[in-house]
Amino acid sequence: MAEVRLKDLTKKFKDVAAVDNVSLNVRDGEFLTLVGPSGCGKSTTLRAVAGLENPTSGNIFIDGERVNDLPPQKRHISMVFQSYALFPHMTVESNLAFGLKIKKKGPEEKAKRVKWAVELLGLSGFEKRLPKELSGGQRQRVALGRALVLEPKVLLLDEPLSNLDAKLRLRMRTELKRLHKKIKTTIIYVTHDQAEAMTLSDRMAVMKDGRILQVGTPGQIYEKPADVFCAGFIGSPPMNFLPGEKVPQVKDKNVVVGIRPEDLSISLSRIDAGIWGRSSVTETLGSDSYLHVDTSEGLVSVRLKSDQGILEDKPLWLVSHKEKLHLFDKSTGRRIT
Amino acid sequence: MRTLKFVLIGVVLFFIVFPLFMMTKYSISDRESIVTGGEYPEPFFPFQPTMEMFGLLWSRGDFLKAGLTSLWVGLLAVAFSLLLGAPTAYALARFRIPGIAILLFFLLSVRLFPDISAVIPVAELLLSRPFSLLPPVILVGLAHTLLALPYTVYIAKGVFESIPRDLEEQAFVLGAPKSSTFLKILTPLALPGLGAAAIYTFFLSWNEFIFAYFLTFQGTETTLPVYLLRILSWSPQKNFISAISVLICVPVIIFTFLVQRHMREGLTAGAVK
Numbered sequence: 001m002a003e004v005r006l007k008d009l010t011k012k013f014k015d016v017a018a019v020d021n022v023s024l025n026v027r028d029g030e031f032l033t034l035v036g037p038s039g040c041g042k043s044t045t046l047r048a049v050a051g052l053e054n055p056t057s058g059n060i061f062i063d064g065e066r067v068n069d070l071p072p073q074k075r076h077i078s079m080v081f082q083s084y085a086l087f088p089h090m091t092v093e094s095n096l097a098f099g100l101k102i103k104k105k106g107p108e109e110k111a112k113r114v115k116w117a118v119e120l121l122g123l124s125g126f127e128k129r130l131p132k133e134l135s136g137g138q139r140q141r142v143a144l145g146r147a148l149v150l151e152p153k154v155l156l157l158d159e160p161l162s163n164l165d166a167k168l169r170l171r172m173r174t175e176l177k178r179l180h181k182k183i184k185t186t187i188i189y190v191t192h193d194q195a196e197a198m199t200l201s202d203r204m205a206v207m208k209d210g211r212i213l214q215v216g217t218p219g220q221i222y223e224k225p226a227d228v229f230c231a232g233f234i235g236s237p238p239m240n241f242l243p244g245e246k247v248p249q250v251k252d253k254n255v256v257v258g259i260r261p262e263d264l265s266i267s268l269s270r271i272d273a274g275i276w277g278r279s280s281v282t283e284t285l286g287s288d289s290y291l292h293v294d295t296s297e298g299l300v301s302v303r304l305k306s307d308q309g310i311l312e313d314k315p316l317w318l319v320s321h322k323e324k325l326h327l328f329d330k331s332t333g334r335r336i337t
Numbered sequence: 338m339r340t341l342k343f344v345l346i347g348v349v350l351f352f353i354v355f356p357l358f359m360m361t362k363y364s365i366s367d368r369e370s371i372v373t374g375g376e377y378p379e380p381f382f383p384f385q386p387t388m389e390m391f392g393l394l395w396s397r398g399d400f401l402k403a404g405l406t407s408l409w410v411g412l413l414a415v416a417f418s419l420l421l422g423a424p425t426a427y428a429l430a431r432f433r434i435p436g437i438a439i440l441l442f443f444l445l446s447v448r449l450f451p452d453i454s455a456v457i458p459v460a461e462l463l464l465s466r467p468f469s470l471l472p473p474v475i476l477v478g479l480a481h482t483l484l485a486l487p488y489t490v491y492i493a494k495g496v497f498e499s500i501p502r503d504l505e506e507q508a509f510v511l512g513a514p515k516s517s518t519f520l521k522i523l524t525p526l527a528l529p530g531l532g533a534a535a536i537y538t539f540f541l542s543w544n545e546f547i548f549a550y551f552l553t554f555q556g557t558e559t560t561l562p563v564y565l566l567r568i569l570s571w572s573p574q575k576n577f578i579s580a581i582s583v584l585i586c587v588p589v590i591i592f593t594f595l596v597q598r599h600m601r602e603g604l605t606a607g608a609v610k
């Protein structure tokens with residue numbers, strides 16, 4: 001277990017900054033997620049912590065020690081690659097034992113640790129198989145096990161679930177969370193999937209264009225997104241954005257108003273504080289249904305109450321409690337209080 | 338369509354099998370079956386098949402010596418081309434190297450004009466000091482390395498490109514020094530593909546004539562194809578020459594048959610993960 005601190009970390013490829021002046025504190029035993037769209041610098045940040053990329057500038061501390069110049073094996077980290085990177089010619093057992101062998105652990109210690117991982121990850125009976133004889137989920141667990149047997153202080157996971165099918169992904173999410181509860185290792189987790197980040201993380205850092213825009217618990221970021229990007233990126237279906245002057249409760253053209261679909265309610269009769277629109281299609285996502293409403297500012301999605309029937313092509317008014325509105329500065333995109 | 342396919346396959350087979358058949362037939366022919374004096378047609382199969390020519394060859398030390406020379410030259414060419422080619426290919430597969438197109442062009446250049454044109458400058462170089470101090474086996478091995486290198490590099494580059502970089506980085510993160518990564522990860526994964534390159538090089542060397550001829554025709558140590566020419570130049574008796582040819586071909590055919598599946602896998606290593 002350990003804390004990780006990034007201080008003004010910058011990594012440039014040629015002249016382009018993949019990671020741009022990032023500072024971040026990852027607490028001891030925390031599950032922290034770097035989340036953001038593809039290409040925003042998540043992997044590069046993770047690889048810098050692992051020691052696979054040399055920072056252009058800035059520092060990386062693990063447990064207070066500056067590790068910039070240390071090779072990966074001296075950083076007490078383990079990393080799971082998006083591709084799993086299992087050694088194709090080695091059995092599950094040999095894959096799991098690879099790092100231990102390099103570290104010259106005795107045969108007893110090695111066997112004990114491998115057995116521990118096999119049991120922890122439900123791989124019993126598969127020890128002698130080659131990676132190609134395993135299912136996607138099993139491969140993923142072998143990759144995880146290979147990282148865990150080294151008892152890292154920090155576990156780095158780069159989109160570990162992205163190669164699994166949707167159902168398995170959900171199951172592995174739960175398993176990962178359970179695993180973290182059990183081993184309590186500090187985990188830095190990378191994903192572009194905001195739902196994954198929301199369900200797994202203790203805290204998450206939203207990244208865009210190599211910068212961290214906001215760090216907080218999933219709840220904090222959902223409730224109080226720091227800017228328009230975070231507001232739109234976190235939550236599904238995404239937050240609706242309307243120009244301030246079109247929202248009667250605001251009436252300010254220097255403001256962008258964000259309203260989450262669940263914070264809107266529908267009225268079939270005229271409301272002064274409401275926004276007029278015409279109902280379009282209904283979309284059902286699992287237990288929730290969303291109505292898309294055609295307004296003068298484009299489609300706005302609204303979560304329907306469970307007893308609300310489908311209203312199609314009807315004029316209606318959308319209204320929200322004033323305190324549920326998210327106000328952003330139109331020119332900077334930053335949140336206004 | 339079906340008929341056409343069979344006809345085409347038939348034609349191709351004929352052109353491959355017929356020379357092999359003739360060669361084998363002559364090699365076991367008795368005198369009457371090849372020296373007809375125009376009095377009767379040459380038989381389809383020898384009147385009295387005989388292994389006499391093989392016995393004769395076996396008893397001649399110079400044939401066995403040439404065979405051994407060919408073997409050594411082939412193995413040297415394989416060793417040299419892998420030692421030089423595999424690391425080059427690895428570098429090409431993994432790093433962006435400025436001016437690489439020019440390097441590749443030079444690598445290929447020996448094969449861009451006829452061997453008979455390339456052989457003179459190469460032989461000139463290898464037959465002058467300090468190279469000329471080396472034994473002929475090594476000189477021919479070096480020449481064959483030069484010929485095989487472009488292919489070795491090309492095949493090996495594909496092999497290394499098919500090995501994900503992630504595997505090396507993963508090994509690095511797990512604490513493996515470069516040497517372990519090379520021995521325990523890269524080598525086992527590259528071996529089938531490099532094996533294909535090795536087999537290719539060996540046969541190229543085994544069959545190569547022009548460079549071997551220019552480098553060894555003055556000495557006593559020659560490879561099998563050059564030896565065959567020497568025999569041809571003094572007593573062109575069909576059965577004797579055919580017996581030599583059969584003995585040169587047989588290892589190639591048997592070996593190819595045994596490893597063809599393996600070789601195909603190696604050559605397509607880049608395509609299938």
Ligand SMILES: Nc1ncnc2c1ncn2[C@@H]1O[C@H](COP(=O)(O)OP(=O)(O)O)[C@@H](O)[C@H]1O
Pocket residue numbers: 013017018036037038039040041042043044045
């Ligand atoms: N080795 C590299 N060479 C050049 N550019 C790179 C390299 N690695 C990453 N990049 C660039 O850096 C940016 C961030 O990449 P990455 O960290 O992989 O993003 P993410 O993991 O968030 O999708 C991208 O624009 C990518 O093209």
Ligand SMILES: [Mg+2]
Pocket residue numbers: 039042043044
């Ligand atoms: Mg990535």
